[in-house]
Structures are given as structure tokens and as C-alpha cells.
Amino acid sequence: MKQPSNQPLRGGDHRLPTLPQIVPLGDCALLVRFGQSLDDAANRAALVFAARLKADGIIGVVEIVPSLVSVLVRFDPAQVGVARLSGELALRLSGDGAFGESRTHRIAVRFDGPDLGEVAALLGLSIDGFVEAHNRGGMRVLATGFAPGFVYCGFHEKSLTVPRRTLVRPQVSAGSVLFAAGQTAIAATDIPTGWHVIGHTQFRNFDPTVNPPTQLRAGDQIIFEVVL
């Protein structure tokens, strides 16, 4: 059946664009979007695309920032125009690939967070049962964001999903291990958060005295280990 031809392309809030999609973010960046919701395929596609861009070294591109389901490409407009760059990006949208150099990190966590009992209870698990389920299988760094060195790791099984807390804690300390929305996150600095604090780690993914200041890259594998 044909779509009615008078349907507006913009202005409706009902039509979602075809993905992947390249949109300007200001006058010196393009955002390449691979999903409208956070899922494994969209995150993988974003990481593969970012790795491909880095490997290719496109003229005029000054920064490539992989995010949860998108990649920001900052450019110098004196070196490349937006039409030409969009074309270069579009050429690289399809095809398989790897995340680039992906490493495995073992992160020792003391599961002693103030929300640990509540989270386990929400999931109908004992605390030991929750910790065992949480650490089973390892996770992927989905993105760095929100604060210096703050990483989102995913994805837990659907059965391990809890919503965020209703109240935001104004500050949790660096090293806090956070849990919500099917993910585990690690705070590298003191931050406010609405996520559940399930534990703490000595690992700090942010050190401004070295460059690069973080160790974890989007696409890296994380294995959480219990430390007592």
C-alpha cells in the first residue's frame, strides 16, 4: 500500500528517521546515529564505525567520539565541507568490522554498596546470587561519558534489569560501581548519580597526569571480580 503523499516529513513527532543517520551537531561536527534506543546492535555498529573512521584518517576530521549509539565526528570547516564529509562518512556506514584493538580488563570490586541489598531483593536474588549473576559472562565498555573516565558497561541479561533510583544522590565517591538499566557503570571521579551503588573498586579510570588520561576504551571487555 502506498503512503499518503501529503504526510509531512518534519513536524510530526511520530516518524523516526531511517538509521543510520548523519545529522549536523553545530557547525563543526556531524553526529552519526545508529539507534534510537540503547541496544547491543546499535552500540556495536557505533563502535565498528568509529574504529573504521580512526583507521581511515579522513582529511579535516579532528576528533572522533564514540558514544552509546552514536559517533560524533568533529571537523575543521577550513579543511572539509559538510557535504563532502557527509559523503565520506556515508561510504563507511556499512560493512562488518572489528572495534579495533580491544583489550580485556579485570576489575576487582568490593560488593559493599548501600543499594546492594535492595537491588538483590528487587531481582528476587540473595546478595551472593546477585553478585554471581552480575559477574557472570563479563561485559563490554559501551561508552565513556557523563564525567571524566566514567564508563557504561553492558549488557546484563534482561532478567537483571532494574530502573534507576527515584532519588539522585548528590555525590558518590570515585570508584563507586553503579547498576541500573541493564548496565554497570564505574565512576572515576566524585559524581552525582541516580544509579544504585552496588560496590566500590580501587581502579580509577581517570588520571590527568598521564595522557591519555583513561585506560578503558569503548569496546574493551570487562571482567568483574569479587574482592572481599
Place this chain on the structure above:
Amino acid sequence: MSSSLRVERAGPLCTVQDGGRPGLLAHGISASGPMDIDAHRLAGALAGACDKTGIELTRAGLDLLMESGDLTVGWAGGAFEVQLNGERRPWPGSASIAAGDRLCITPGAAGNYGYLRFGKKLDLPMVLGSRATSTRARLGGLEGRALRAGDVLNFSEEGGTVQSVCSPDPPEAGPVRFVWGIHADRFAADIRRKFVETPFRVTNAMDRMGVRLADEGGVFAGSSILSLISDPILPGDIQILGDGTPIVLMRDHQPTGGYPRIGTIVSADLGRFAQIRSGEAVVFAPVSVNHAHQLMRSGKP
């Protein structure tokens, strides 16, 4: 010869800024750098600055005492009052100062940010390739914090030569131009239309991270867009909070965010926007990305 300058009084959020540290967004670090890049550059030209490091001062101003040595100082940005040893000097401008001289900068007729640049090199450690202060990430400047009374700034090495600078055109008072944002299509057509027809008011909830606007025309009243998956942020992004409040994200912005962004202020107008005082009105006008690039190249409307 080494020189040193003592901070005798500093308004809040007076920071050391240079060109910033772009390129670290993937590590969760925004670039920082001057809120008004053109004014920072002008002050540098007036000082014959040999590098980009200078002081960004806020509306309350700054008092400095030259403790030892001598120094060329250039100043620009907004319209502040400046006195050298009690004698009023033109703003923007420059002077050579020597031990015992006092430079006092007090609020003037316009603007939020002024800049001091120097003919010698400000002796501070580089942090991740820059001396710019990020108070959010506690990086750069003096221990990652704002300047305060009692701080002593040391200078080394001779600088460049003072350039003769044409008096800049006063900033135009027209609309602040933006390109439609990454979530513009999430806003209904009539909201987008009202967004460009309705003045907003700059509020006093402003700092280097963001500027909160008052939506007195009710443009976003009743429009509820749920939070979205976080995407990277850049300076100038105009995000709309869940309660309809618009916030323009500035140089020390958070690295990512999940509020819908209706537009992004163009590079050529971001410094001018940063100088708009609380209580003043701002009107936004959309331009294409190519037009924004023309504005960047010409430095003119």
C-alpha cells in the same frame, strides 16, 4: 627577568584559560577554553602575547598587584572599567606595568567576561596539553580551581611584540544564530516556529558549564519530550530540560547528555552569547551549516 603578579581580589569563577584541550571528549573531558574567544584573542594581540594563556575574569572584576619585574598586559572583552594606580585607562587596551603597580578591574557597562593576556609566559603546568582551568573536572590553571586573593602568578621568558590593533566593531545586537539541533525533529513544527519568534531571557543561573534561559513566552510549556539516549555534547548546544527550561551548554559542558537539543549556537556567535548579561533578552535565528561557515570565515555577519 622573572615577574610576578599577586591577586589581591578576584570575583567568583575568575580562571586561567588558554586555547583549551580539545580532543578529549572520548575520555569524558570537555575542552574548556575562553567563553569569548574573540575577546581572548584581542587581549593577546594587545599584550603581544607569546602564548595563549591568560586570565578570564567575571563581572565582579579583579585587582592585581605587580610584585616584581615588569610585564605588558592587554585587556579586552565586554566593557569593564580598568584603573592603573588609580588612573582610568581605556578598555580594551594595554599597559606596561612594573613592580608596585596596581591594576584594578571593576564592573562596567556590558559583558560577563573580560580577558587579561600577558607579554610574558604565565608559568603554570600543562595538564593534558593545556593550562585551561576546568572547574568541573578540576583540571588546569591553579590546582584546577578559580583564582582567589593571595594567589601569585609567576611569569617567565620574553614575549612577542605588541600589535597595533584596530578598535573592534562593537558586537552587533542582532539575533543569536544557531543551526537546528540533533533532536529538532522531535519538537513539533509550531514549537520550532515559536522558538525562533519568541525572545528568551538570560538568567543569572550562568557559569562556564551552562546558561539557563527564562522561557517567558512559554515556548516549551507543556511540551514533554522524554529523556533520550545520551549523545556527546558540544558548546552552544541548546538543551530543553523535562520541565521546559532551556539551557545553553558552554565551554565546561558535561561531555554527554540525554536532554533533547533543539539547536546549537554557531561558532561565530557563541562568544557574543556568552557576554549577554542576565536580564537581557535573546532571540535565536536559524542558519544553515554552510552559512555558519561563512560567518566563521568572515568574522562578520
